[in-house]
Amino acid sequence: MEYETIQVVQAYAYWFITLLLVVLLYAYIYHLYKSQRSGKIDYEKYARLALDDELNDRLIEKRNNQDKKKES
Template structure:
């Protein structure tokens, strides 16, 4: 088996792996709604729309520590 063969198999394997990851990611994006930390992905748009210093963050990084 020469280097080109190994490259070929590695390429096919990597593609398979990446396809699985891609679909897992899509599944994740579309199923993640109001669960434990309560963030729908679409809410992240508000990071641009409500971006004054006085606006409440979409998810406060220091929330856990304050409580």
């Protein structure tokens, strides 16, 4: 292939990947918004996770120990 053809292919690939990543980002943001709105997950609880990271701080959510096969 000629150099100009490679540049054109690179340009189209760049725009395609950029558009794909933008669509994926907006889909992820919509998923987070929908989960927060429906009450499935409360992301505001996790907002202070970086600040409340001491060992004696209150837990964000209780741990579920239903699976007895796990060692931890």
